[in-house]
Amino acid sequence: MKFFSLFYLGRIDVDKPLYDLKTFSGRFKHFAWMTDPRTCITSNEKLNEAKRLVESYRKGEEPKSTTKEQIKYAMKLYTSAFHPDSGELQNFCGRMSFQVPGGMLITGGMLTFYRTVPAVVLWQFINQSFNAVVNYTNRNANSPTTVTQLGVAYVSATTSALVAAIGCKNYWTKKASPIFQRYVPFAAVAAANCVNIPLMRQNEIINGIDVQDDKGHVVGKSRFAAIKGISQVVLSRITMAAPGMLVLPIIMEKLEQNASFKKATYLHAPFQTGMVGCFLLFMVPAACSIFPQTASMNTSTMRRLEPKLYDEMMKKTDGKPPAKVFYNKGL
Structure with a gap:
């Protein structure tokens, strides 16, 4: 257990952004990083390699020689080219x-x-x-x-x-x-x-x-x-x-x-x-x-504007709906 903790100490969470998306400046840094026009000329082969590296790193199975810089660049390519919902390679x-x-x-x-x-x-x-x-x-x-x-x-x-x-x-x-x-x-x-x-x-x-x-x-x-x-x-x-x-x-x-x-x-x-x-x-x-x-959206707003959805949510959560719900607005 101690070895497991040491192994993951300081590792990058590839499922979370590198910047704070709660602030405008953090979102600006994130999207400047993600929308870098230089990445649009990257071949599909390299993009898929980046996806495989991110997925293997998530499991802790990446090659031993892999550096953090390589992981961050793989995350950049993966985020810029693959859809956040479906995980599919996006149209160029x-x-x-x-x-x-x-x-x-x-x-x-x-x-x-x-x-x-x-x-x-x-x-x-x-x-x-x-x-x-x-x-x-x-x-x-x-x-x-x-x-x-x-x-x-x-x-x-x-x-x-x-x-x-x-x-x-x-x-x-x-x-x-x-x-x-x-x-x-x-x-x-x-x-x-x-x-x-x-x-x-x-x-x-x-x-x-x-x-x-x-x-x-x-x-x-x-x-x-x-x-x-x-x-x-x-x-x-x-x-x-x-x-x-x-x-x-x-x-x-x-x-x-x-x-x-x-x-x-x-x-x-x-x-x-x-x-x-x-x-x-x-x-x-x-x-x-x-x-x-x-x-994000307050569930109190949903209760007022979408009562049917709120009732369904009450059933799914055993009468304990979350204070807020989250969704992907797209870009």
Whole structure:
């Protein structure tokens, strides 16, 4: 028993984050670590190796030469690429670690090519296709979504983005100053996020998501938790895009007052793309950190809003429900 205690003394708990997720700064460090864009180019072979190392370390069966640094890096790869609910390897484009390279290319394109309707349509179509993959990949995996629901969500979100983008463009072209015309992409992105995410995760709203006690035991399915979690994700995604899409138009408007820069149109797209990347390097972890991924809710709230769920929970816990329940809100 003494040897067992000494063996585990100072070992890393691979099932717990390396940082304190109760604070914003701790969550920021965690998501900056987890969404590191350099990990998105890691091969599936290495990702699976990282998963096997984490699993063997959890059992105390890792190779004797394994260092803590190797375990921490394996945890980083595992957390960045595998879904927290299902444990499945996530789609490459849907991982949060791909948000910086993917987001900077698409946002740079939207901000550069916003002057004509065909360009607006093309880039909004590309952006909503990317968003659909991200939203599906980072859903609460305990609530499966059908192919039909995915198709409806994708078409609805794309349509809403195009309506917002074209509507704003047509209106602002006639009545707004040139600087406001540059905000067409952000208006479309914000509108689409309000449609895309709830529709892509509609099963969670219809059927509820698993809520657990502090020991990880599932005590029921809550629709209110799903609505609350999805609302927080929508706000986080809009916040993620806002600085780059709101500040860059002002920067470009000022730069284009310089005749040399205005003539060098070939520089506009790469400049805006690079600037968006700089914003996203900070904003991806910052936006993910606004709300805890493992959210909580008082059972007194459930008793008031979801009495049936509360009654079921009373039965499952022999009349002793937990004070709080916890759930994965997704990203």
